[in-house]
Amino acid sequence: MKTIRIGVLGCGKISTCQHIGRFMKKDAKSKSEIVAVYDPKPGRAKKCLEENKTTAKICKSVEELLAEPIDAVVIATPNDTHCPLTLQAIAAGKHVFVEKPMAGNIKDAEKMIKAAEAAGVVLLVDQSFRYMNDYQEIKKQIDKGVIGEITHIRCMRVGTQPPNVCWSPGANWYVQSKHDGGVIFDHAVHMADVMQWLVGPIKQLNTTGRKQGEQAIVHCMTTMDFASGATGVLELGWKFPVGRIEFGIFGTRGMILFPTMRHADFYKTGEDKPFKTITTENVKLVPTAQETFLKAIAGKDKSGFWSIGREALAPCEAMLQSASSGKTVKVKYHKESK
Numbered sequence: 001m002k003t004i005r006i007g008v009l010g011c012g013k014i015s016t017c018q019h020i021g022r023f024m025k026k027d028a029k030s031k032s033e034i035v036a037v038y039d040p041k042p043g044r045a046k047k048c049l050e051e052n053k054t055t056a057k058i059c060k061s062v063e064e065l066l067a068e069p070i071d072a073v074v075i076a077t078p079n080d081t082h083c084p085l086t087l088q089a090i091a092a093g094k095h096v097f098v099e100k101p102m103a104g105n106i107k108d109a110e111k112m113i114k115a116a117e118a119a120g121v122v123l124l125v126d127q128s129f130r131y132m133n134d135y136q137e138i139k140k141q142i143d144k145g146v147i148g149e150i151t152h153i154r155c156m157r158v159g160t161q162p163p164n165v166c167w168s169p170g171a172n173w174y175v176q177s178k179h180d181g182g183v184i185f186d187h188a189v190h191m192a193d194v195m196q197w198l199v200g201p202i203k204q205l206n207t208t209g210r211k212q213g214e215q216a217i218v219h220c221m222t223t224m225d226f227a228s229g230a231t232g233v234l235e236l237g238w239k240f241p242v243g244r245i246e247f248g249i250f251g252t253r254g255m256i257l258f259p260t261m262r263h264a265d266f267y268k269t270g271e272d273k274p275f276k277t278i279t280t281e282n283v284k285l286v287p288t289a290q291e292t293f294l295k296a297i298a299g300k301d302k303s304g305f306w307s308i309g310r311e312a313l314a315p316c317e318a319m320l321q322s323a324s325s326g327k328t329v330k331v332k333y334h335k336e337s338k
């Protein structure tokens with residue numbers, strides 16, 4: 001198989017600790033190499049390459065990177081740049097691997113989809129939970145009916161500091177609404193998405209949000225009505241006294257409780273000992289988002305790889321609208337995906 005040549009836009013935390021390494025991984029099935037990188041912050045690109053013990057051309061602009069002999073572009077930049085950079089990369093004929101959230105609103109996401117479909121390129125959004133082996137297995141078990149019909153799902157994911165303090169120090173766009181920052185685009189884009197992936201489409205939701213001195217919402221609570229009749233609660237926050245992740249999925253024949261984000265215990269109704277446990281270590285590995293992207297580029301049908309990203313954006317947009325209007329908001333899925 002031909003080696004896929006990649007250009008990386010954004011050499012911050014996630015490119016340094018994940019994308020560069022994963023796209024350099026030599027795998028018999030999918031080969032790729034990092035050919036060029038660009039980051040407007042002086043020294044960032046060099047540091048990112050050094051930390052990954054690799055070399056690539058360090059470009060001085062997005063335009064220079066897109067003119068390099070590359071097949072695909074990784075976009076790992078602040079959230080508000082995902083749509084314009086994706087459109088620019090697609091216009092240059094490149095396949096695009098873009099970080100979550102796909103865009104800051106559904107209108108922009110639809111523009112990206114239209115451009116990718118017209119150009120016949122792969123557009124894949126890094127909704128990382130969807131590519132985790134344990135979550136895929138949990139989904140399989142739920143679909144098999146091991147806990148019966150889901151009646152309620154709840155998720156609490158809170159931390160002690162926002163990402164511009166603990167994850168990527170100084171990345172203040174994470175708490176600024178003009179850059180589509182905030183806990184909704186950072187955590188709900190994963191957690192609300194996992195909830196709808198496991199339970200089915202959310203019909204409507206209601207969000208109460210708090211800014212706590214920041215420009216974007218850093219703490220919120222959402223109640224959800226699923227099309228199936230199930231209910232859901234999602235609690236997110238970045239300024240809690242402790243970090244905590246609690247997930248609970250309740251069905252007509254049992255429940256699944258998560259003592260940590262990567263450990264799920266399955267219980268039968270009325271029993272207090274789990275009959276099954278799923279962790280990332282006890283189920284088979286599955287292709288990562290990066291491997292899925294490379295396979296899609298090599299495959300015949302390059303369409304539709306955007307669908308998970310578009311689906312994940314739908315509850316986020318509804319949450320933001322509900323938080324600002326104080327009203328219950330219907331979730332708008334893509335007409336072809338739902």
Ligand SMILES: NC(=O)c1ccc[n+]([C@@H]2O[C@H](COP(=O)([O-])OP(=O)(O)OC[C@H]3O[C@@H](n4cnc5c(N)ncnc54)[C@H](O)[C@@H]3O)[C@@H](O)[C@H]2O)c1
Nearest residue numbers: 009010011012013014039041076077079099100128168171
């Ligand atoms: N999938 C996941 O689980 C996951 C995890 C963490 C972050 N992310 C996402 O990845 C993206 C990057 O996050 P991060 O933590 O690496 O942020 P970061 O702030 O550490 O890095 C972003 C980099 O992009 C650069 N940049 C800004 N504008 C640019 C442009 N026009 N062209 C090229 N580079 C530009 C910045 O200078 C910065 O170095 C965000 O969208 C974030 O939501 C996803």
